[in-house]
Amino acid sequence: MIDEKQKEISIVVPLFNEEENVEKLHAEILQVCRNNHYLFEIIFVDDGSTDETFERSKTLSPLKIIRLRKNFGQTAAFDAGIKSAKYNYIITMDGDCQNDPNDIPLLITTLEKNRLDVVSGWREKRKDTLTKRFISRGAHTFRRFLIKDHIHDSGCSLKIYKKECFDGLSLYGEMHRFIPALLMGSGYQVGETVVNHRPRHKGVSKYNWKRAIKGIVDMMSIAFWHKFASRPLHFLGGLGLLLIFLGFSTGAVTVYNFLTGQGMSETAWPLLTVFFFLAGVQFFVSGLIIDVLLRNHYETTQNQVYSIKEIWQNNASENK
Template sequence: MPDESSLTFHNQPCHEPPPDISVVVPFFNEEDSLRLLYDKLVSSLESLQRSFELIFVNDGSTDTSESIIADLQKNDSRINFISFPVNSGKAKALDSGFKASRGQLVFTLDADLQDDPTEFPRFIEKIEEGYDLVSGWKKERHDPLEKRLPSKLFNTVTSWVAGFRLHDFNCGFKLYRHEILDEIELYGELHRYVPVLAYWRGFRITEIPVRHHARPFGKSKYGWERYVRGFFDLFTVALLTRYIRTPMYLFGIPGLIILFMGIMILSFISFLQFRYGSILGHKLGRPNRRTPIDWFLTPGTGKQCSYHSKMAHVWAFCA
């Protein structure tokens, strides 16, 4: 994992006051989308009549994505970008973008054109109601079933662990007040859990439905492994939030369940040993008797295992 010194910062000299809005866009091999995305971002942001900056974070792209942003930056001083030498993951890319951002309000969205920058005014309107983080909710998703079903399970489990309900923790389209980002450092898959970490620090969280477009170019860079990593990081989040003062509750309850199961298994094996002289459940010389161990076997497997165990006892007896 590259450290801070291995990053390349392509920032314009700036002597102006901080902008009102920062937009952080991580990308990885999105050469077909970046120019279109830039046009959409500028059009939407200029309509707000607020100052802004665009922070593109190149997460180790191997195509021409970086050169496209560098070319755009030559004609627009509002563009800054950061380059990772290798793909380091979305959390690290976002974290570096957050640290470089200067706006009081910080948008994040993906570079694949599935998020719609024309939604910016709705996010701002919502956050000005007194919220600290507004998360997008892809209510009507244009993703294949193999992405929607795991996502639904993920959101259900995360809501239960977090102690509050969001329909779409995984949506990358969000608006933050900058003070949230000053308190949170991202790594692993923790970018999915920023609302949870913020909620347990006392910030106000809400969500709004957003339009979700089908990906016009390329294919998703994520596979099933992200859900595996995500659930491990969910355990970390649980430890850092609701169990930070009572970690024994997190580890103790599963420990008690495992202890109880171990005691039951040990008791059953001890009963077989003392009652029948063997943990197989019958004594030598009485191979035809049905044993308690057979109760836990399927009919076919039970007959086969019972037969082989009986034959072994007969051979031992004859020997």
């Protein structure tokens, strides 16, 4: 059943050198929110822009601007904006005008109609360059092999979340595109819907091979945590026990060879026995240590990896 009450939404947009796009994007978001009578806030996160992004954004209203001290990356920018959001529905989108704000009502409807916690946009007909599509396609194939979250387009920033999804969620690296996978692993209900994708309005794309490689590394990390987040001892301890078992097996062969008269210096079995046994003990003990560290980590406040320079808020004509 769709909730007919007035929708309360926070729209979070990270920006890095998007001076030519901020006015257009803000106007489009504002029009959608007013046409649908939303109670809303727009949050721009200036991720260390070196152009006039911040200055041009200050002329817009209503708007909250979170200005980071330097370029910390899109994940950090999303995290800063999300933590500042005050409404129950949080919508994220890119600042290059390729995501279409007119899809916001569709995201809300899909979330409520299907009783989901997260809805991810799916850019079925992408308007990117051939190089960007090639990199994204390769990363997507690798991601689905590792994570198996059945999301067609994890790289699409246009998403809607219930605010509760971010309680205790730590974001770092290039993990913003894997938030649905992380939440799915925690039991949240995740869905997707096809959204519009437009050619870049102005400016230059910030996506490159460097970001793709970082994303793949984070993807492998998520694949590990997907299975062993709560108890890494299950992985490291299991591997350690396997190596210890191999150590005992090669040790048995070593003893047999010794009893049949073969010299210890004539075979590699003794060295293999020592190697497997010591490596197994090391993995097992490492698993125990990491288990203890994780328990302490979960019980303490997590530090953010970015620094906020200032917060600018212009509430003139808010929600009018």
